[in-house]
Amino acid sequence: MTLLALGINHKTAAIDVREQVAFTPSQLETALVELKRLPEVLEAAVLSTCNRTELYCITGAAGERAILDWLGRFHDLPIEQLTQCAYHYLDEAAARHLMRVASGLDSMVLGEPQILGQIKDAYQQARTHQGLGGELERLFQHTFAVAKQVRTETGIGENPVSVAYAAVSLASRIFDDFSRSRALLIGAGETVELVARHLRESGIRELIVANRTRERAERLAGEFAGEAITLSEIPEALARADIVIASTASPLPILGKGMVEGALKVRRHRPIFMVDIAVPRDIEPQVGELADVFLYTVDDLQEVIEENRRHRQVAANQAEALIAQGVGHWQHERRVRGAGDLIRRYREQGEALRDAAEAQAMAQLARGEDPEKVIRRLTQQLTNKLLHGPTLRLREASGLERHDIIEAGETLLLDSTMPQDNNREQEA
Structure with a gap:
């Protein structure tokens, strides 16, 4: 597999x-x-x-x-x-x-x-x-x-950075002073919570959280002293928002071009900065065509992300080494489990041969045959059956110059001639 x-x-x-x-x-x-x-x-x-x-x-x-x-x-x-x-x-x-x-x-x-x-x-x-x-x-x-x-x-993991952080960082390059700005966050999941945290730490003037269910919006907005609304109330809130960051699991866009055009008229065309973190997108791509909208998606955050990548490269190299060790340990455990399955199949095969030979010998004894002859015949037949497969494979390996199989056979042969610890053998 x-x-x-x-x-x-x-x-x-x-x-x-x-x-x-x-x-x-x-x-x-x-x-x-x-x-x-x-x-x-x-x-x-x-x-x-x-x-x-x-x-x-x-x-x-x-x-x-x-x-x-x-x-x-x-x-x-x-x-x-x-x-x-x-x-x-x-x-x-x-x-x-x-x-x-x-x-x-x-x-x-x-x-x-x-x-x-x-x-x-x-x-x-x-x-x-x-x-x-x-x-x-x-x-x-x-x-x-x-x-x-x-x-x-x-x-x-020091100074945690995420796509949410990158979005807020990009917004900070456009707005010199967050204390005069109002942000509308669409969604109430973990990403939006991180966005809210970064915005609050950056001194945002006001937060509005919009979600399908008001309860979740209130729970998140309450944590950051913000305002909670439902998705149906977005058009009015959009007219008040300088920053819009969206991240929901909606399969269809929540903000359309017409809705944003209406908000811009109310704002008298004061610009809006928007970041759509969601996949599928929450904001129609056509919104970016409007003159007073600056729309970014997760793919547009690359500059911020590359800056972060440079700062963390040393830690990343250390992490790669730990992962290499982790993969090695996983491989070792997998191989050990694989050998365990092989050993189990070998033992089952050996026990099946033994059971068949034992049944045959018991039947011969029941018929009154000489016990000494029965035992000799039993050991000879059992030895032949146990060794037939390995002998055949070793001959084939020799003909094909499969030295790895021959060497493995040598190792198994040497191990089988060593004194056995009966207790350990029983535990195996």
């Missing part, structure tokens, strides 16, 4: 493609159920954020193509379009990729802390909907341990 990581992210696809491939929370259960139904898939987990959609699967032969075809069908996208921007990793490389993602090394903002929580959510979703088996369960647990080690032993 093969560990496969397949996906697209901010490095391989533009936002218009990423938003088409993203899974909404309501789609995740269906996606996991459908993935597990594929004959090539034994285990599956889905990670979907604003910057990446990734599938982690334990697959058989031809698994990658089957999963890519399924992804195209699920989102009604041509397979050719997905193939152009999709990446895949197998086994060791897949484990390394997941650990790098969990540690923030593959994020748009190097070292951002939110992704680990998002991976934990994906893991929990997969567990809830029976997507996980032993292989992915162990991989995720190992990944969480490595990510924790990276956070505690390197400076990658």
